[in-house]
Amino acid sequence: MAAIAGTPRWISAVLAMPGLLLLARTALVSAFLVGGIQKLADFPAAVAEQAHFGLQPAWLWAVAAIVVELGGSALVIAGRCVWLGAGGLGVLTAVSMLVANNFWALDGHDRFMATNAFFEHLGLIAGLVLIAILSLRKQNT
Template sequence: MLTKADIPSWIAAILSWPALLPISRIALVSAFLIGGIQKLSDFNGAVAEQAHFGLEPAWLWAIAAIIVELSGSVLVIWGRFVWLGAGGLGVLTAVAMFTANSFWSMEGHDRFMALNAFFEHLGLIAGLVLVSVLSIRPQSEKSHEAFHDLQPSP
């Protein structure tokens, strides 16, 4: 448990900034938003991407990816049904982890790159879980007052 001595006042001030959580939610899903928009604007490229990773029928996987990336991102940013949006994005990320980053079947530099990407994706899934956990906390715990007790007394 954090105490006043565990956190510098300037850090507590940053963490209590009201816009931090919405900006962080946008940043968390930014890759999905950009990916969904790119796939939507170049559907043939999206289909080719799915086929490249062996996901068939590729057109169906491309449509599913677009829907999940865009709708999941909107739900996380909106702050409603975050569990649904983040859950969909997490499942999509897990599919990508195992299809695009099969480091266990690679060697050398390719293995190194795939291993890094695999665990970066795992970290992203953890971030989606955390944003879901935060979304179910009572609003008072998310407010500026939540960090007031962490700030050192003058």
């Protein structure tokens, strides 16, 4: 990684460390990995979660969530078809934001918590977009 004007040399050295990008990609999708594994390990609970949010047929939404969470994470971590993995995870996150974090329909503390969760998820989607952009730029160099 070439040093960018104005970036301290030690920062450039840290950002160029071998394995840092892999570690960052893994950390970015870690919530999806954990969620997918938990849903797979307790499928009835995964179905109940989807039903709780009104998604029907709940079993199909649970299967879709598991496939996207685990498959998308694997693609992002492996650095293969990152656009597909990150895109799937981003869409899943957007759906969950609208279904589970409907802050506009809540009041008081519940509204505060849901608003925070909504915008945290929006930031996660931005991170997924950035990793897809980085992957595309890396391919084109």
